[in-house]
Amino acid sequence: MTDATAAPGAATIPGDLTASRPRAATRRRFRPNGSAVVIALYLLFLMLPLYWLLNMSLKTNAEILGSFTLFPRNLTFENYATILTDPSWYSGYVNSLIYVTLNVAITLTVALPAAYAFSRYSFMGDKHLFFWLLTNRMAPPAVFALPFFQLYSSVNLFDTHIAVALAHCLFNVPLAVWILEGFMRGVPKEIDETAYIDGYSFPRFFVKIFMPLIASGIGVAAFFAFMFSWVELLLSRTLTAVDAKPIAATMTRTVGASGVDWGVLAAAGVLTIVPGALVIWFVRNYIAKGFALGRV
Amino acid sequence: MALTLDGVSKSVNGQVHVHPIDLTLEAGTMNVLLGPTLSGKTSLMRLMAGLDAPTKGRILWNGEDVTGQRVQDRGVAMVYQQFINYPSMTVYDNVASPMRLLGKSKGEIDAAVRRAADLMRLTPFLDRKPLELSGGQQQRCALARALVKDAGLVLLDEPLANLDYKLREELRAEIPNIFREAGSVFVYATTEPEEALLLGGNVATLWEGRVTQFGRTPDVYRQPVDATTARVFSDPPMNFVDVTVRGGTARFGDVEAPATAATAGLADGTYLAGFRPNHLTLEAAGPDALTFTGTLAVTEITGSETFVHVDYGDRRWVGLIHGVRNLPLGRPIPVHLDPAHAYVFAEGGALVAAAPYAAAA
Numbered sequence: 001m002t003d004a005t006a007a008p009g010a011a012t013i014p015g016d017l018t019a020s021r022p023r024a025a026t027r028r029r030f031r032p033n034g035s036a037v038v039i040a041l042y043l044l045f046l047m048l049p050l051y052w053l054l055n056m057s058l059k060t061n062a063e064i065l066g067s068f069t070l071f072p073r074n075l076t077f078e079n080y081a082t083i084l085t086d087p088s089w090y091s092g093y094v095n096s097l098i099y100v101t102l103n104v105a106i107t108l109t110v111a112l113p114a115a116y117a118f119s120r121y122s123f124m125g126d127k128h129l130f131f132w133l134l135t136n137r138m139a140p141p142a143v144f145a146l147p148f149f150q151l152y153s154s155v156n157l158f159d160t161h162i163a164v165a166l167a168h169c170l171f172n173v174p175l176a177v178w179i180l181e182g183f184m185r186g187v188p189k190e191i192d193e194t195a196y197i198d199g200y201s202f203p204r205f206f207v208k209i210f211m212p213l214i215a216s217g218i219g220v221a222a223f224f225a226f227m228f229s230w231v232e233l234l235l236s237r238t239l240t241a242v243d244a245k246p247i248a249a250t251m252t253r254t255v256g257a258s259g260v261d262w263g264v265l266a267a268a269g270v271l272t273i274v275p276g277a278l279v280i281w282f283v284r285n286y287i288a289k290g291f292a293l294g295r296v
Numbered sequence: 297m298a299l300t301l302d303g304v305s306k307s308v309n310g311q312v313h314v315h316p317i318d319l320t321l322e323a324g325t326m327n328v329l330l331g332p333t334l335s336g337k338t339s340l341m342r343l344m345a346g347l348d349a350p351t352k353g354r355i356l357w358n359g360e361d362v363t364g365q366r367v368q369d370r371g372v373a374m375v376y377q378q379f380i381n382y383p384s385m386t387v388y389d390n391v392a393s394p395m396r397l398l399g400k401s402k403g404e405i406d407a408a409v410r411r412a413a414d415l416m417r418l419t420p421f422l423d424r425k426p427l428e429l430s431g432g433q434q435q436r437c438a439l440a441r442a443l444v445k446d447a448g449l450v451l452l453d454e455p456l457a458n459l460d461y462k463l464r465e466e467l468r469a470e471i472p473n474i475f476r477e478a479g480s481v482f483v484y485a486t487t488e489p490e491e492a493l494l495l496g497g498n499v500a501t502l503w504e505g506r507v508t509q510f511g512r513t514p515d516v517y518r519q520p521v522d523a524t525t526a527r528v529f530s531d532p533p534m535n536f537v538d539v540t541v542r543g544g545t546a547r548f549g550d551v552e553a554p555a556t557a558a559t560a561g562l563a564d565g566t567y568l569a570g571f572r573p574n575h576l577t578l579e580a581a582g583p584d585a586l587t588f589t590g591t592l593a594v595t596e597i598t599g600s601e602t603f604v605h606v607d608y609g610d611r612r613w614v615g616l617i618h619g620v621r622n623l624p625l626g627r628p629i630p631v632h633l634d635p636a637h638a639y640v641f642a643e644g645g646a647l648v649a650a651a652p653y654a655a656a657a
Contacts, residue, residue, distance in 0.1 A: 212384035
């Protein structure tokens with residue numbers, strides 16, 4: 001009965017409806033919208049940890065430990081100032097960015113020719129080799145921590161940026177090859193041949209014609225390499241001590257004599273998220289294609 | 297300028313794709329490679345271009361051995377059946393790219409690109425990317441790129457196969473004219489006999505990796521050297537009937553007739569007679585016409601013509617009949633053939649006597 005009176009235009013229908021009109025209005029105001037609720041809950045669960053991190057980073061230690069506040073009562077940027085001025089803090093970011101950039105550069109330089117070979121030539125054991133590449137990713141990084149530590153120490157690479165960059169290549173190169181091969185396979189072989197017939201040498205063809213065709217694939221591969229290298233903690237911590245210490249390691253080692261500096265740690269966390277968020281923003285349109293590994 | 301294939305063959309993993317071929321293609325000629333799919337047209341073209349190395353034999357360009365030469369140094373141009381352009385470049389840059397690699401001056405490149413674009417009617421689209429063009433325009437872009445290179449050897453691998461009917465007819469008429477001026481060696485692969493006849497020049501018929509015949513297109517059409525060539529160079533394929541010649545009479549299937557026309561003066565024995573679909577008629581064409589009684593299996597009506605498929609013994613014949621005919625299927629049907637239209641092949645397939653009508657032409 002209420003449904004019928006609440007139907008569009010019901011109010012204009014002549015008849016004795018005056019009694020039910022206020023009731024209908026009340027009901028309409030509180031009718032929950034299903035999808036809005038779901039989205040609100042989704043955003044709540046998604047954003048709550050991030051918000052709490054941001055919230056903490058803008059509070060003083062006293063406020064964090066002393067009371068439960070939903071937003072900073074005494075807004076302070078002191079924590080950020082500490083990080084951006086103290087070399088022991090900001091060098092962590094610099095170190096991380098150096099080895100991540102190195103790693104992405106090495107990964108792409110190595111993976112591009114490898115993926116091209118897999119996509120264009122058939123040679124003995126090519127399919128096995130291609131699969132074997134992926135099996136490198138099946139072991140957790142912890143497995144390699146000990147051998148890498150010993151190996152890099154013995155060749156005097158311990159505590160250098162290149163050591164971490166190379167160690168991460170073990171995981172990033174196979175993934176990059178896998179992604180790039182999918183994109184390259186989508187480019188017809190006839191384009192290569194037409195280029196050779198037109199007179200392009202191989203390097204020139206590869207850079208001028210082929211790479212623009214798989215630009216989104218290169219972007220996606222670089223993104224995955226960046227992400228892995230940026231968040232990986234165990235190997236980067238094992239292989240560094242002071243000179244190449246990554247930010248994630250700095251964060252886990254900040255228990256001082258005065259206890260944990262909650263505010264600074266939270267600020268460091270916020271700053272650590274920023275580069276990843278920036279990269280995601282730039283490659284967001286290619287991510288879905290990247291997860292399909294170009295095989296669409 | 298001439299391209300010479302000297303005993304060139306190609307096999308992959310023990311499978312022979314191209315049997316040894318000797319062929320000389322002269323400059324300024326249109327050479328059509330005619331054969332069904334998998335007959336080795338593309339394999340042969342890739343050998344000519346230098347994309348694949350021959351297993352045996354030599355490839356000569358103006359008498360100079362270029363067998364092992366890099367494809368970049370060959371001076372060839374090639375257009376594929378698929379529309380192959382550089383998607384990241386504009387049409388202008390696509391067409392200009394071979395000339396830039398040759399180190400030509402800017403003005404020279406610009407003039408050549410605009411002339412080619414004009415010929416291919418691409419001028420309004422020079423600033424677009426190839427993938428923003430229609431299929432026909434994409435293929436014209438590829439053709440323009442082949443044109444500006446001014447290569448000595450131009451290979452066109454079924455360039456019109458993926459285009460719609462109207463555009464195909466248009467470009468087929470244009471291509472020989474456009475490229476004729478350049479005076480290069482043209483090689484054009486196609487599966488359609490009709491296309492080979494329209495393009496003229498020379499034709500090489502291919503069958504299972506062998507060149508069965510090479511010569512001027514009308515000559516090959518009229519005087520095929522064997523039954524295979526005749527079958528390839530006829531669409532629908534040539535019809536065949538067994539012939540037994542004995543003492544002045546020729547027995548075509550079940551029909552006995554005096555040995556006249558192509559069968560006249562043949563030694564006694566069994567032969568194979570072949571005739572083209574347009575020579576199979578439903579009405580007796582003349583006093584000499586032979587009458588066969590077959591079973592009508594299928595009729596296909598294409599606007600103004602009717603293809604009748606007739607089973608005669610264990611052979612299937614196709615006749616091309618003018619006009620639209622509604623005929624009852626599965627019934628016996630009398631069909632006629634003038635012996636003057638029959639080619640006679642030996643049992644092995646070699647031509648014994650050409651049809652008199654063709655020899656006279």
